[in-house]
Amino acid sequence: MSEDARRFVVITGGPGSGKSTLIDALAREGHVHSVEAGRAIIQDQTAIGGSALPWIDPSAFAELMLCWELRSLRLAREQAGTVFFDRGIPDILGYLRLMKRPVPAHMETAARRFRYHRTVFIAPPWPEIFAPDAERRQTLAEAAATHDAMVESYGGLGYELVELPKAPVAERLRFVLDRLAGSGPLRP
Template identity: 40%
Template sequence: MDRFIIISGCSGGGKSTLLGELRRRGYSTVEEPGRRIVADELASAGNALPWTDMAAFARRAMALALQDRDDAIRSKGFVFFDRSLIDASVALAHVTGEDALTPLQTMHRYHRLVFLTPPWPEIYTADAERRHGFDAAIDEYHRLSATYPALHYDVMVLPKISVEARADFLLDCLSIEGVAT
């Protein structure tokens, strides 16, 4: 869908902060499925956690990302997603070898321009919901930066600049694409 914009990339690269800035500017945003799942699983002593059962976590993230897409249809204008169904599918394929990506070449499409946050060690932090290290975040970034083009998305790597300037850059890229903001 042309109004569904993915912001993906390196864990700890500033995606959630950028989504907060876009939300402050009045745009519809969708929080990262993974963080919501981890919070739910920790609260309920569940096992669908990336450090306990990554396959279950990824499957749950895929289901939640599909629900997020369905819910976003009712929104007007751009909807910015912190990660996507593709991110969850990449994670599942990585840990199980399952081909969760082939159907995404034609189904459940997003806007063709995807924004990636690059590895940024100066702002990366681990926390209760992000327990993996920076090296694992970089590996994930490389998988995502290879997969999006393979699925016929154009990738724009976001510059390492202030959140306000990043939001301006992203919105400028979309206006250049001929999509009204």
């Protein structure tokens, strides 16, 4: 595992499962993090009247997500210590498969070439906190299917998936930090 891969930790799962809330809590503790590609792309595309939206052109949406994630990796290399990612490149493969779209060879290559920490944290579907919003249009059933697609995507790429507990954010944060203790550079 490369030094970057040891430092780059992904938190994934279906929408509305508390991933971004956990990332925000890690940021408040001083940890470096990426911004979720999907939500930002949806906001940008909506603002400009673009069509690279999951409900209009899923393939174009996936290409923009890949560009975003590659840029996030480049920016992360400039940071010291552990960097937490709100999703990663394998999420794009899972998304395309979920949408019953072909996964282009260059996306497979990206997922195999640009690696993250072997331990990937996955947030399970959590009906009690799930709520759709302007960018999150999925139903709870679609969120659960997304979770399953991420399990398949990351598992197929050899990552070890560790399910986050359905617990308050402070407990989830402690769970992640305790699990990573001793496996690489965690500063703050």
